[in-house]
Amino acid sequence: MVKPSMLRSLHSAATRGVSHLSRRGYASEPGPERKVAVLGAAGGIGQPLSLLMKLNPLVSSLSLYDIAGTPGVAADVSHINTRSKVVGYQGEEELGKALEGADVVIIPAGVPRKPGMTRDDLFNINAGIVKALCTAISKYCPHALVNMISNPVNSTVPIAAEVFKKAGTYDEKRLFGVTTLDVVRAKTFYAGKANVPVDGVNVPVVGGHAGITILPLFSQATPKANLDDDVIKALTKRTQDGGTEVVEAKAGKGSATLSMAYAGALFADACLKGLNGVPDVVECSFVQSTVTELPFFASKVRLGKNGVEEVLGLGPLSDFEKQGLESLKGELKSSIEKGIKFANQ
Ligand code: NAD
Ligand code: LMR
Secondary structure (H helix, E strand, O other): OOOHHHHHHHHHHHHHHHHHHHHHOOOOOOOOOOEEEEEOOOOOOHHHHHHHHHOOOOOOEEEEEEOOOHHHHHHHHHOOOOOOEEEEEEOHHHHHHHHOOOOEEEEOOOOOOOOOOOHHHHHHHHHHHHHHHHHHHHHHOOOOEEEEOOOOHHHHHHHHHHHHHHHOOOOHHHEEEOOHHHHHHHHHHHHHHHOOOHHHOEOOEEEOOOHHHEEEOHHHOEOOOOOOHHHHHHHHHHHHOHHHHHHHHHOOOOOOOHHHHHHHHHHHHHHHHHHOOOOOEEEEEEEEOOOOOOOEEEEEEEEEOOEEEEEOOOOOOOHHHHHHHHHHHHHHHHHHHHHHHHHOO
């Protein structure tokens, strides 16, 4: 039997949890009306992400779309006593309504990895899903900021760009590959090794979002810690293999969902803050870029009222990071080209 004292302590733990999110990133002032659409909202990421977006006071309208299962998710989430009005949309015929008027569209739709697979092995299924969803975005909410979570991100972002170009709606400032989970992991792993409180840790992660294309810049990590080269190497490898670590631990039941929902909610919150004119909102993201010779690249990005305000450079790199940068370019280039080719078939 649940005792009232247990309920009280659960309640205060939950309140601490939410206020922790507030401290970490959610603004306390509501601000203007903002519609956020989650495509793939009934999935492993979609459900907890929908919950976290319902907790965000910057959202006034939360639109939950999937091919199935959204009425239940929407009914459930809608009972939470926060600002946004929640509507569930199910099936292709409701996609237009789900997207109309959206300021931010978050896309975690598509299949996840199983052990032994690479993210690129998801291309055949997810490329088509992303293409269809982006075609609808260009029709129903061409000015929305698009947060692409579906893998392989190194290819799905170029696919989205090509779809928008064909529709005449492409604005490179409004398309983002979500790489926040790499940053979240790099911060967690670094804090553990450096033995510092994780709350104050910052680590930029650049490149792309698959294996060696994920390049954490631990030489720029703050607070500074004098970690040995072999520790930095191991931290880099663990960050690059973070997704695989979860896929293997889940043993066939999918990939990261809860940590991804957290990361996706942080990135969407940053986009909303930028739209609302909050100054100095900087996050890493995979965007159209001139930082290297590659057309898309993840680096620090300043977010503003129109999406990307400025793509920031890499800053000084260690020799190890310079090598990592050179090694990732071949794979990243071919993943980008694969996406572009698919979209233009
Ligand atoms: P999941 O299978 O649990 O959920 C996917 C959801 O997408 C399902 O509810 C499914 O019905 C829905 N869906 C399929 N086709 C759709 C369509 N045409 N329109 C709308 N919804 C559709 O998978 P998941 O664990 O939530 O992962 C989703 C994707 O996110 C995968 O591709 C995964 O690799 C990727 N992912 C990316 C990151 C990242 O860091 N960017 C992290 C984790 C997972
Ligand atoms: C992750 O980094 O967790 C995601 O890209 C999912 C995966 O397949 O690893």
